[in-house]
Amino acid sequence: MAARRVGNDLSRRKSDPTSSKLGNNEAVVAAELPWGSLKVVGNMSIDFHSLPAKFTVQNLLLELFSMFEKKIQYVCIEEPLDKFLNKSLKRCDDTYLDNLLRTLGNVSEVCLPSILEALIKWYEEQISIRKRSTNENKDRSQKALLAVNYLFCIVLIELLPQLHFHPTDCEKYVNYILHLSFNEISKGNRDPAAYGINLHNCLIVAETFAEVIGVLSQTHAKLVQKTFFTLLNECRKETPLTQSGVTNIISLLMAMKFYRIKTSQVSEIEQGVSFLDELASYYLEIDLKQKDLKHAIVGLLVEILLPVAAVSL
Structure with missing residues (x-):
């Protein structure tokens, strides 16, 4: 039945409106874009009668999520567990994915809130699915979780520079992403033993979330600073400061x-100078015995000041 339907649809003109009527669980013929070439696709939740702009974004997201699913399966099942995610999912290594992300970044100038909403829903659903499957193979399920986080960050790094086109419409998504990023960065440091063979990948994901915070700082510097110091002050309430507390503060600094x-x-x-001044004041307050903490603050100051020095030269 499905084969006959495909054969009949292929003989129709692309402009024939009846070719967009979908039956349950049938293969259908559609175009990648309204003006593109025909291809056979599964019955997906795309509204073929929608406006071209909406259709384009829906198709882009479905294509992206489908590709991510394949990559996650490949990374977690076919590759060695100890292979690093930033090698398996290397950015700028997949031309098709790069083009998808670039296109999504361009269209997000006009519909970023909707794209972020869809992306966050996909992320939460994937995390829920992966967590339910942790009993099957803990290490592989854990790597799948990390892969989902890594891919989520890659998309955010591409999309978030467009936030200046939507200064108020994306506030709830920005807050969600910012708090999620800080939380994920500190997660691996709180209990590194829990990650076992995936510890290095956990650190890679943490650094990628730090990149997301860096991108956010270009449009929401005050919010990033406020969130950082709120979390830092929470950690500083612990007296005396334990090794666990020091680790949490260092992970915040690395964020x-x-x-x-x-x-x-x-x-x-x-x-920016005000932020540096607060960091420097905190450095002076720290006990001389906390060498690791002092070293982490100095390292952060260097990371922030070097690009400023490069610009001024």
Whole structure:
């Protein structure tokens, strides 16, 4: 039945409206884009009668999520467990994926809130699915979780620079992403033994979430600073400071690794200097015995100041 339907549809013109009527569980003929070539696809939740812009975004997202599913399966089942995610899912290594992300980034100029909503729903659903399957093979399920987080970050890094086109419409998504990023960065440091063979991949994911925070700092510097110091002050309440507390603070500092001070406006420079001043004050308050903590703060100051120095040269 499905084969006959496909054969009949292939003989129709693309403009024939009856070719977009879908039956349950049938293969259908559709175009990748309204003006593209025909291809046989499964019965997906695309509204073929929608406007071209909506259709394009839906198709892009479905194509992206389908590709991610294949990559997650490949990384977790066919590859060795100890292979690093940033090698398996290397950015700029898959031309088709790069083009998809670039296209999605371009269209997000006009519909970023909707794309972020769909992306977050996909992420939460994937995390829920992977967590339910942890009993089957703990290490592989854990790597799948990390792969989902890594791919989620890759998309965010591409999309979030468009936030300046939607200064108020994306606030709830920005808050969600920011708190999620800080939480995921500290997760591996809280209990590194729980990750076993996946510990290095956990650190890779943490660094990728730090990149997300860095991108957010370009449009929401005040919010990033406020969230950082709120979390830092929570950690500082612990007296005396235990090794666990020190580890949590260091992970927070590492989360700001990609924070960058913008130098195009005087107000932005002042805001950046204020942030550095607070960090320096905290450095002076720390006991001399906490060498690891002092070293982490100095390292962060260097990470932030070097790009500023490069711009001023």
